[in-house]
Amino acid sequence: MLGEEKLKQIAQKALSFSNAYQAEVLLSVSGNALTRFANNQIHQNVAWKNLGISARVIIDKKIGVASTNAFDNESLKDVIARATELANLQEPDPGFVSLPKPQKIIKVSDDIHHATEEEMAAGAHIVIKKAQKENLIASGAYANDVSELAVANSLGVWAHHAGSSCNLSTIVLGKDSSGFAADVARTPSEVNAELVAETAVQKTLESKNPQDIEPGEYEVILEPQAVSEMMAFFQWYGPNARIYHEGASPLSGKMGTQVFGKNITIIDDPFHESVFPMPFDFEGQPKKAITFIKNGVLENIAYDSYHALKYHQKNTGHALPAPNTMGPIPLHMYIAAGDKTRDAMINNVKRGLLVTRLWYVRVLNPKMLNVTGMTRDATFLIENGKIIRPVKNLRFNQSIPEALNNVVGIENKLTPLASFEGEMISLAPTLHISKWEFSSATLF
């Protein structure tokens, strides 16, 4: 890592090479390692380090972006010159008003922890040993990501943050079953490899000999990993200013109205006690907690500087790196916890399915936000409040807004979930949903 002062000098040097109306630089420094295991041994073990600078130059509402992975003077000059050249070739964007001005940013202490190769291998080995003891096969990955991010612009914005994460995930395979578990923490010593191993092994054992089950409409208990996977596309197509104003979001035109059940509150909080804090967005604007849906009513959506100025709204600090054709996307969004325990929710199911994970979720129609996907890594039939038996995996076709209108139970706690890569944690409770449409079965 280079540190804030060094990066500030590099950013200022790069900006000094620009004579444009406005300019912005986004700098990154990263060191990553990933130990991957399969068939009960480490098979891929890698480390890489990189740095990068992306320059955005504005000339009369014309925008050019260029990037490179070198910080020497010649490269800094070149990246600014390339962005300037592109801006000069551009047509003006009438929707562009200005890069953002400096705002007060909450300072979050740098928190960096490098995991050694031995620590990562040892974490993998704990999972492997537990699996072997039960004659199961462990696969998984132990990732350590260390990164430093800085944003500066010609209007005086300066923002810097450094952080890291350790993330252990596994899928344990049996003859006809599998189980998933993961943990994410700031330091290697905080990663609970024993619990990851125990949870995945237990799921694999409980889900062996899965039985056929007819597709159709079922009540479901979605565990936190499944809820997170369900909500991934809502994050993108839901409270996104670009898509909202295009009329292509299921929330378009519904500000202030009841869009989901009254028990649904959806918050984006980059400072939640259980996540790694992210103090600013990719334009160096401050992030803060924002409620998108309160008791089922749409109250806010996510804006970056471009869409905030274009639509005369307040910037909520949700910019992604330029050029961003996806729109502003919340990265710390979760459904607020409810008042039920997981066991109490299972007790309330008459006939339904307990789903550990979803897989290959894809959008069928963004406006309706109906999605398809599969269950994966342990699915169970529940009857009269009891888990009866494991079942084979099913395909679902389900509208997310409909599901969020049919939530009848929300767990009283949020589980932190790893993003699989990078310094990011998502949060989710277990949900009890009264109707979920399964359309076909698979063979395992």
Next chain:
Amino acid sequence: MCTPIGYNKNANSDIMLKKAENILSKIPSADYADVRIVDQSSEDVATKDGVVEALESSQSLGYNVRILKDGVWGFAASFDLSEKGIDETIKKALAIVKASTAHKTSNVQLDELEPIIDSYKTPIKEDPFQVPMEEKIKILLAADNAQKVSDKIAVTQASYQANRERKYFVSSIGSKIDQDIVWTGAGTDTTAVDGPELQNRSYPNSFRGQNQTRGFELVRELELEKHAPKYAQEAVELLTADTCPTGEFDIILDGNQLALQIHESCGHAVELDRVLGYEASYAGTSFLTTEKLFNFQYGSDIVNLTADATIPGGLGTFGYDDEGVPAQRTYLVKEGKFQDYITSRDTVSKLHDLNPNYNKKSNGTVRASSWSRLPMIRMTNINLEPGGEAGTGKAWSLDEMIADTKYGIFMSTNRSWSIDDRRYNFQFGTEIAWEIKDGKLGRMLKNPTYQGITPQFWNSCDAICGRPEWTVWGTPNCGKGQPSQVMYTGHGASPARFKKVKVGVVKW
């Protein structure tokens, strides 16, 4: 003064290969080692509603060392090409070897490979990086504006992308290979909205158009401005079209949809690393287990699937893979029978142990998405061979196929895709469909979807169009691995017919 976009300041092959050899020479004694220096350039232009929304040029230079020692791999990569940086990278790779050795249960074996000294360059007619940016913007804005055919059009988009990879590979067996791979793509995408209804049409394909290892000549041939209005009009017409009916019907899949069907249900399923469990922790495994080799009826006897990294213009075309193995053409499925996997030097050695009847070497499909990523098995061009060319079936034309269909649905251009983690149960949606009645194309249908189980589906294939309607479609967004790698792959396909498929599986 900036360097021209796409210009590679390190493009002197001799210098870069010497640099790679210098890195290799610093690696202490190992069973095997290779070094890849990769210099990547790309440019992207995207328009939306008549405005250039993204105009970006990117460059990235770095290298990696891959060391096989004491039966395990170590891999480290860095941007830092200084002597100190190289020493640190090698030290890191060796530390990784040591950590992996502590818990190994078996040794990695590599199949034999003769050393190769060669160069490869994508044959292109017009270097996309030399075409003035003004011209690219003009082409895209014209295509964007041409989509505004109705007040129901909510979003108009056009995109262009070009990529250049200079790869410099040396290995401890004496190979020395430099490659200059260029690929280009472009397309349009129109969104029409009316109340709660939203429909899309893309030309010539969804998800950033057509992409091939060709130069700017591809963009010119696509004639985006000329074709965009027709597809925009279809998006508008879809708003009021009937919903695709539900039932078991014969379907004809257009080549651009069949390309993704091949990708998901064949391409991923034949990756030998997946089959051996190496991807179990993330993307999953495969139903095509090793005992099925040479005897499993994957499809009907007219189904012939190949992996071919030598097809001119295919997005998965190159000279050598990232282990220095020459590009090849391999039958994966011949006359319906499962024949082979796509393989690497280490996985193929495992396969020799598992199936004594298998005696082939790596078929050269290992690639990495950048200098910072570990090379792994990736699809090259995975193709459904044209009808009538592989000894079975006949070469249909699309008109003949439609005329031969009493009732069916003709579906075109992918809209959604999903498949389970062993590649059995799939579901696809397309942008558009037309009903076929008594051999004639009839009403337009919106929201078409179909679903099936892979071997049942391919065994229901009863007609494949011939070479005149065969195109190698580019799929530039194939994800795999941890850390994730996005790879560019190709799929040759012509329209084909499948019997009694579950259609209209989604309630709208």
